[in-house]
Amino acid sequence: MTDTVPEHISVMLNESVDMLVTNVDGLYVDGTFGRGGHTRLVLDRLKQGRLLGFDKDPVAIDFGKALQEEDERFSIVQDSFANMTDHIVTFFGGDKVDGVMMDLGVSSPQLDDAERGFSFMNDGPLDMRMNPNKGESAAQWIAHAPEKDIADVMYQFGEERFSRRIAKAICEYRAHTPIVSTLQLAKIVAEANPAWEKGKNPATRAFQGIRIFINNELGDLEVGLEAASEALKVGGRLVVISFHSLEDRIVKRFMKLKSKGPELPRHLPIQNAHLDIKFKTIGKAIKPSKTEVSDNVRSRSAVLRVLERVSD
The missing domain is CATH 1.10.150.170 (Putative methyltransferase TM0872, insert domain)
Structure with a gap:
């Protein structure tokens, strides 16, 4: 939608958006706008639906504001997705949403810009803040x-x-x-x-x-996952792409707990019906294709997981 987006390849772009968008007139959240790769494809899939984006990075926010000017269905907020609950109330009137997307980790523009201090390959000020x-x-x-x-x-x-x-x-x-x-x-x-x-x-x-x-990344992730799951309406989905084992462990554990309940001693006479399970996982974890890894080596460690709310 804009020609000023720097080179950045969104990981598992089609796979993640296919999993996310189940209602073309629904309400969606992109917890990690970045340079808007996933955001733009979601907007392409939507008709009357609306999308709220989050990012901490002021440069990403500039790109988000430009997109916001072009497409009235989209709004951008400079904040962590851990704080999405209050913003959903503000922008969507507190309505439950049809999907939340989280593409975790550091974006290519952040890594490649030496001035941001993330890279150990190019010299720059030791900053590392999103x-x-x-x-x-x-x-x-x-x-x-x-x-x-x-x-x-x-x-x-x-x-x-x-x-x-x-x-x-x-x-x-x-x-x-x-x-x-x-x-x-x-x-x-x-x-x-x-x-x-x-x-x-x-x-x-x-x-x-x-x-x-x-950046308190893991703390934000734990809070954000809970906030996202609570924001979903029945049939709504949480789609998460993680890039290293620490993130994926948290996401996997969270989705397992939500979809299966806590681990209980085998001898206890408790059935799933007694646990009030409100979520289910969709399929198995998805990894990038060999072609994608060949085209974008930074995608090699990515894992996509999906959780769906099945009841209130």
Whole structure:
């Protein structure tokens, strides 16, 4: 709908929108607008339906506002999808929605723009915030965080097994020189990492962990999943694309709990009817085709899962 969108390939575009749009006159939420790839296809599928988009990134919001000017069925909000409940009340009058889409992770424009501080391949200020105007940057946090906290963040959110070694190296370095750039941090991490994974930059896990922590990505995800499920009308769907195991574990566990109920001892005389199950999962997890992975290597770890509300 606009010619100014930068190069960005939406992952599993058709598969996700096919799963999402079941009512062409319905109400929908795109929790992660990005550059609007999924949004535009949803709008193409809708007739009288409306779509509300969310993003933290001010650059994404600019693209969203341009689309909002072009298509009155679409509105954009600069906020986390974790806060969608209040915005749904504002924009849709509190009506339940027909679908919620979440395409998690960092978008290609964010990764490729060195100034945003997400990349360990191109030098730039060590920021990593989805919204650079809010909260503490990665550089600010690293400057004062205790060594144990830095190690815990890299281990818990980046699954970096050498997190304690790397955290020690970071603290030793910052004692004499501020760590303010991405390549500066990447070099410290690489030199402290004794066993590089084949085919993977040694800073990958450390950067992932710090980024997730700085943006509260997993906390927002847990709150957002619950908010999305509560916003759905009967027949409405929650469609989520995750890109790493930590995200997918949360999504998979959440959808299993919603569709099957909590794990109970086998000897308890409780049937599904007693659990008041209101959701079901749709099909199995979907992964990108070989062709898509070949065309867009960043899609290789993506997993798409779908949850549908079946009763009030």
